[in-house]
Amino acid sequence: MQKLKYESPVIQKMNAGLMNKFGTRTEYEPVTHIDGVSVNRMMADYGSPLFVISERTIRQTYQNTVRAFKTRYPKVQFAWSYKTNYINAVCKVFHQEGSWAEVVSGFEYQKAIGNGVPGNKIIFNGPEKTNEELTLAINNDSLIHIDHFEEMYQLIDLSEQLNKKPRVAIRVNMDTGIYPMWDRFGFNYENGQAWSALNKIVASGKLQLTGIHCHIGTFMLSTEAYAIAVRKLGDLAYNCKTQLNTVIQYLDLGGGLPSANTLRGAYLPGADTMPSVDEFAEAITNALMNIGFAAQELPLLILETGRALIDDAGYLLGSVLANKRLSDGRRATILDFGVNILFTSFWYEHKISPAQAFTHHTEDMVLYGPLCMNIDVVRQSVNLPLLNRGDKVVVHKVGAYNMTQWMQFIQMRPNVIMIDEKGNTHLIREAETLAYIEQVEKMPAHLQQINL
Numbered sequence: 246m247q248k249l250k251y252e253s254p255v256i257q258k259m260n261a262g263l264m265n266k267f268g269t270r271t272e273y274e275p276v277t278h279i280d281g282v283s284v285n286r287m288m289a290d291y292g293s294p295l296f297v298i299s300e301r302t303i304r305q306t307y308q309n310t311v312r313a314f315k316t317r318y319p320k321v322q323f324a325w326s327y328k329t330n331y332i333n334a335v336c337k338v339f340h341q342e343g344s345w346a347e348v349v350s351g352f353e354y355q356k357a358i359g360n361g362v363p364g365n366k367i368i369f370n371g372p373e374k375t376n377e378e379l380t381l382a383i384n385n386d387s388l389i390h391i392d393h394f395e396e397m398y399q400l401i402d403l404s405e406q407l408n409k410k411p412r413v414a415i416r417v418n419m420d421t422g423i424y425p426m427w428d429r430f431g432f433n434y435e436n437g438q439a440w441s442a443l444n445k446i447v448a449s450g451k452l453q454l455t456g457i458h459c460h461i462g463t464f465m466l467s468t469e470a471y472a473i474a475v476r477k478l479g480d481l482a483y484n485c486k487t488q489l490n491t492v493i494q495y496l497d498l499g500g501g502l503p504s505a506n507t508l509r510g511a512y513l514p515g516a517d518t519m520p521s522v523d524e525f526a527e528a529i530t531n532a533l534m535n536i537g538f539a540a541q542e543l544p545l546l547i548l549e550t551g552r553a554l555i556d557d558a559g560y561l562l563g564s565v566l567a568n569k570r571l572s573d574g575r576r577a578t579i580l581d582f583g584v585n586i587l588f589t590s591f592w593y594e595h596k597i598s599p600a601q602a603f604t605h606h607t608e609d610m611v612l613y614g615p616l617c618m619n620i621d622v623v624r625q626s627v628n629l630p631l632l633n634r635g636d637k638v639v640v641h642k643v644g645a646y647n648m649t650q651w652m653q654f655i656q657m658r659p660n661v662i663m664i665d666e667k668g669n670t671h672l673i674r675e676a677e678t679l680a681y682i683e684q685v686e687k688m689p690a691h692l693q694q695i696n697l
């Protein structure tokens with residue numbers, strides 16, 4: 246048993262807005278290991294801060310999610326959403342598990358090709374696709390999801406030039422009872438644009454209409470919204486068959502399933518309130534079965550789940566730089582990572598655990614990052630054991646969107662490692678260096694010299 250530190254007592258001012266009726270949750274155990282690997286060891290070897298990805302958790306989460314859908318519906322295919330985390334090692338775990346790729350830009354498309362994904366298993370989404378990118382996608386027989394009429398005409402032009410019949414789907418947006426509606430992407434269902442786009446595609450004779458797509462939002466907490474989406478896409482698919490003589494091969498429901506993170510300002514922890522993946526699967530597959538297709542005609546169900554498949558597998562390890570008292574008496578703890586690499590702290594109340602033994606003395610505190618910028622707040626208010634300079638912390642469920650939306654602002658991006666299923670650690674993205682950052686800068690000749 247380690248001797249605990251002496252903590253001097255303080256008189257605490259009450260802060261409103263912290264408690265819910267079940268009381269605040271505090272930490273009882275330090276998190277000293279991830280998948281059996283010592284947190285201290287990893288930080289000694291790879292530095293602080295450090296992103297850690299658990300390969301085992303990715304595979305388990307993926308397999309559980311796939312099982313929830315495949316046990317309920319005969320034809321299911323997942324496509325890994327690259328923008329959620331496109332570190333190649335992460336993508337490869339998903340591809341080894343059988344996931345296709347879903348990309349929203351030409352650069353992500355190239356990454357998927359580089360990772361060995363066959364062209365016909367890449368779904369190309371997004372509002373911006375250049376002629377070069379579309380040409381490549383057409384030649385690779387990829388699934389191109391049309392976002393707007395301009396893109397439809399662009400594809401018709403290209404199909405004539407290349408003398409090919411690209412495989413296309415349209416993205417549809419609709420009212421699923423969730424507001425604000427994501428109606429800026431794709432064609433609207435209610436105002437008839439979606440049906441008109443389908444008509445035009447078939448009438449052109451130049452494009453192969455193979456699917457219908459939607460992505461109704463992210464961190465969706467309503468299973469019914471998905472059921473509504475399926476009914477609306479199903480209605481379009483059914484009309485394609487009966488009125489346009491075109492069989493829709495797949496319905497792509499996009500992503501949007503929540504992870505177990507807690508949204509900022511939520512009354513209860515996310516893990517206690519969000520529907521399970523089985524509940525989502527039940528709502529989606531029931532609605533699919535009820536569209537009216539015969540068993541052998543049921544469309545393939547594609548899912549582009551991002552966040553829900555990777556959030557749990559990511560951790561951020563960091564160190565305490567300092568403590569201070571704010572003018573209102575609150576304790577403030579300053580960490581060596583901030584919103585620069587933990588972008589999701591704008592949306593989530595991330596769970597943070599000390600990585601070493603602590604006293605039972607806790608305090609409400611604000612956690613700041615290291616940036617010289619006022620908005621650099623990791624947790625606005627959290628009840629934690631007291632942390633001291635040099636102490637280590639573990640942030641949970643950070644696998645989604647942080648390693649793509651991170652910014653090289655004031656601090657550079659740190660190492661990312663993966664713990665494989667045997668407990669070995671692998672560096673999968675190296676910490677950035679000044680040379681890396683400056684590699685793409687150019688200095689005009691007249692600015693070469695300075696004289697101070």
Ligand SMILES: *Cc1c(COP(=O)(O)O)cnc(C)c1O
Nearest residue numbers: 326460463500501549550551552
């Ligand atoms: C971002 C995105 C996804 C993944 O969304 P999650 O909410 O992370 O599941 C899937 N499809 C499209 C088109 C996207 O833009």
